[in-house]
Amino acid sequence: MATSSEEIQVNMLKPISLLFKIHAGQWPLVTNTGEGSIKPKAGFNGQYEAEVLRKAMKGRGTDEQTIIQVVTSCSNEQRQQISNYYKTMYGRKLVEDFGSELSGNFEKTVQALMLSAPRFDAAELKRAMKGLGTDEAALIEIMCTRTNAEILAIKLAYKKDYGGDLEDDLRSDTSGHFGKLMVSMSVGGRDEKSGVDVAKAKDDAKALYDAGEQQRGTDESRFNVILATRSFEQLRATFDEYAKISKKDIEKAIKSEFSGDIEKGLLTIVKCARNKAAYFAEQLYKSMKGLGTDDDTLIRVVVSRCEKDMEQIKHEFQRMYSQPLSQFIADDTSGDYKKILLAIVGN
Structure with a gap:
């Protein structure tokens, strides 16, 4: 029997609530997996970094290169410490000074880096x-x-x-x-346990087939139940079993049964279950290809993945598009905006 969303929520909250209680405005920080392009700075001194940033913005003109160097050489946790030191030392909010000294997409990227x-x-x-x-x-x-x-x-x-x-x-x-x-x-109730239940994968594949291709119309709720609750590892096994039954890839089946935003959402889950780094590489490519740039997406993906899996994303980008991500960014952006994105992503 499928677990209800209420039961999932209760079960999830019990162990996790202890980890993510908010104390004095402090937020849970990203766990660095060693696969990010930005890692904690060795020999970090928050007071010194705060002083460097103050000098970079004090007086006439702004030393943008120094700002880039500081915010991209420290981890998110260290940047939070810099912000606290800055306020303590100067009685000013660092993000507000960034707001008055910087502009455009460069400012957006810096401000994004300063948030947990x-x-x-x-x-x-x-x-x-x-x-x-x-x-x-x-x-x-x-x-x-x-x-x-x-x-x-x-x-x-x-x-x-x-x-x-x-x-x-x-x-x-x-x-x-x-x-x-x-x-x-x-x-936040997806099963995250490791291991695959083959029998369950076969049952789920049959349920998806019956809910879509096998009937007139689509039982959208069955797709929602399975794709929203099963672990990514379990979903990969389910997709393999689906292909055996349908002779059609699950992505093609979803495209034939759904449209619009629900189609895009379900396909995102499928892509992440298979290869999350490849999904984000595709997002970055789409944000920059053709005329114009989707800067919101570009900044969001680069900043949100830089301490998680940016190295894998870069590898997948090279594999999928035969070009380094850094070169793609360099060709599509300019000025300090380009410089900070390249500093975040690395070579």
Whole structure:
């Protein structure tokens, strides 16, 4: 019997709530896996870095290169310490000084780096739902790719910074089957245990086939149940079993049964289950290909993945598009914006 979303939420909150309680405004920080392009700075001295940044912005003119060097050579946790030291030493907020001294996409990138990972995701979700229209692509990218722990941290940050409930805001800003998928993702209840249950994979594959290709119309809820709750490892086994039954790849099946944002959301889950780094490489490519640049997506992916899996993303980008990510960025951006993106991504 499938576990209800309420049961999943309760089970998830018990162990994780101890890890992610908020104390004095401190947020859970990204765990560096050693696969990021930005790593903690050896011999870090927060007071010294704060002083360097103050000198870079004091008086006439701004030393943008020094700012880039400092914020991209320290981990997110270290940047939070710099911000605290800066306020203690000078009675000024570092982010406000950045706001008055910098501009454009360069400023956006610096400000994004200065937020903890949960607060940055929360800010992007708020931006995506603010005002007229909705940036569904941003909602999909964040809600369908984060771990259970990351989702919970985002919800806490969202509540703290904006006073609202993320699930409620998602529910009011989206609708239909896409809205249901977003609410499901906001629970943070995906099974994350390792190991594959082959019999369950076969049953789920048959259930997906029966809910889509095998009948007239589509039972969207069955797709939601399976893709929203099973572990990525279990989903990969399910997709393999699906191909045996259908003779069609699960992505092709989803494209034939769904359309619009729900299709994009389900495909994102499939792609992340198979290769999350390749998914983000594709997001970066799409943000820069053709005329114009989707700077919101470019900044969001680069900043949110730089301490998690940027090295794998770079590898996948090279494999998929036969060009280094750094070269693609260099060809598509300019000025200090280009410099900071390249400093984050690395060679």
